[in-house]
Amino acid sequence: MSNVAMNQAEASKASVRSWLAIVVLGIAMFTVVATEFAPIGLLSYIASDLGRSPATVGLIVTAYALIGAGSALLSAVLPNQFPRKPLLIGLMMVLAAANGLAMIAHSFPVLMLARVIGALSHGVFWAMVAALATQMAPPNRKGLATSIVFGGMSIANVLGVPLLNLIGQTWGWRLAFGTLVAACLFTALLMAIVLPQIKAEGSVGFATLGSVLRSGKLWRVYTVAIFTVAAHFGAFTYIEPYLRNVPGIAPAMIAALLFGFGAAGLLGNVLTGALIDRFMKPVIAVSLLLMCVSLIGLGTFGLSSGVWPVLALLVVWGTAISILFIGIQAWVLRTGGAAAIPASAVYTTVFNSSSGVGAILGAFVLNKAGLSSIMTLAGLVIVMAFTIVVLDRGVRKTS
Template sequence: MTDCVFTAVSDRHPGVGLDEAPATPAWMAVFSLAMGVFGLLTAEYLPASLLTLMATDLSVSEALAGQAVTVTAVVALFAGLLVPGLTRGIDRRWVLLGFSTLMVASNLLVAISSSFAVLLLMRILLGIALGGFWSMAAAVAMRLVPNALLPRALSIIFSGIAIGTVVAVPLGSYLGGLYGWRSAFFAAAAVGMLTLAFQSFTLPRLAPRRPARLRTVLEVLLRPGIAMGMFGCVLVHSGHFAMFTYVRPFLEGTIGIGAQGLSLMLLGFGVANFVGTLLAGRLLERYPLATLVLMPALVGVAALALVLLPASLPGQAILLALWGLAFGGVPVAWSNWVASAVPDQAESAGGMVVASVQSAIATGAAAGGAVFSLGGSAGVFVAAAVVMLLAALLIALRVRVPSGHGVRQSEGALHL
């Protein structure tokens, strides 16, 4: 099946997407995209580290407060599919700057929200920015660096995820404990302003090319092997975000940890996540399928251990770090898998990835809220562990990956 997927792409669209790369890399622009990833991830993940504080201040349950993640993910899902097509006649530079502006506005308005309903409305703006940005990030990177440097550029861009996990969530928890949860969103808005300024100076003009349409996304999804891979991607992200949304109530309930201790544990999670991102890059070069299987399997084992083993601060910290380490390479691994399968439809593939991941985030947060209401945070972790282990089994049996080390070659052929 692998040969059918990748050969069909190169035969049907020989050289498509390969003739648009520049002769010299625009590294500062690439770093500005990484900053965009960092800022968006900061804003999206903040409710996970501030859940208890937000729920108390806004007089809602923790399960309901967790839906601040869900609404953003649902909007991002549709934005990833629709925004590239709706903005197909606009210079991509201005579109990306627009996303950063929405990010800043969302964080500022959330910080001054007077009710939970208003807060949810403001998170819609973030969902538009998040989905639109993610759908275009890989396609824009392909136009900023030469073909041979694309993997490095993607690694830099995705490092924004790991750095955000290291810095943003623990810092949000720390600021929330000292100055209230609203201060964390003011800080996220400041990060967004820096990102907007940096992108304004570094992003070149990027005239729109080969516009993505919803029909194209559906055609890509129907290619052999793509739907099963996307289903595996959805399962892995659903399990992770179900747990991550309710990690604070879980740790508070099991070991009675305070705000500063929680910040340190989340910092450990983030550092391990960053290390996992670096390790995954090397593992994927040699053992792509084994790496895709191992990551969710380790997260599932760590989740079960967090619930079943006697709770202690050192033990929970180690298991949380194992979770972060194992999940660190997931975004890079799945994005590389999709890029290998559909190099001729970069924005369409980006929209498909956004739809898959954001639907997983929404499903994970919503289902996690339902399970949380019935079985508490421990029930969420057990259910998510089962999902992760099933995802690992599905990937091992049904997902096919390219066996070579590159997706794009100067000759325009795929080497598997």
């Protein structure tokens, strides 16, 4: 075999290993997101077992999001000399320990402690994983790598959380957390076997974090994220009571409609992977427009229509928000350049904070104006994000 053929064979093997490592990071994202949202479907069981109200137990979800938002900034200042592979494996082991502590918790304070520990790991992991995946991908496939990693998030929402809920209903909420322990350990093993030794590229540290926070270009991206994420969670947090008020939708149908929303998110993942590297600005702009139309549609005629119009609007919304979660993350990484990890860390903080703020604002609108107004207002907020994207000249296709 000639040297050229040998070099091509080695390059092909390296490419396969790189994409396999990116898929493993997607599996890791699945595990991390399933851990974050697992308690949502188990609140009543946990509350009954620990003798607390569901509202009190719900604090473990809010605290997790807020602590995860803060801990994400840690990844921005970790020295480049620190190997990323053992760090990722270590963070996954911490998450396994946190889920194990939650599984055996017999008091609310212990359960809260377990969630705090898990959130500290969660924020750092999420902030790093997409940047590291794009580092392993070819230059013209960074968007595809981001799509694969965030595909884990979509699958966690579509399959992981409902599966954990089913386990909790059938065998108890503790076994649901035990399942997460096993998932974390399995994921850590996969990362140990498949991931290469990754040394982070670019700049990190407090000085770089400061430059990220002063970047006007990045703050345009972050502002789009703030409007998009707040609008989404402000509306989606109250989607279940909204659907209960749609004519012709029985309570038993709500799960199927939500599954349709999640399945549309998987479609969004596929579309993003195919298009984001070549058409970043059009993909983001069109997705914002579609999300705006679907939300305003739900707000203006959804509660007076029926099953099929609402399902169609949910599918459009689910597809659009999945594309936007990936597209905005890819935009952050591209704009951040050498400071991709600190830029991603700030984005993770913005994302988690905006989701909490959106849910709070949604509750305020619900109390003042009702379910339809939540959807309409969320759609109008998306108009502001759309305007920023259209006017921004920095969102171009990747070369």
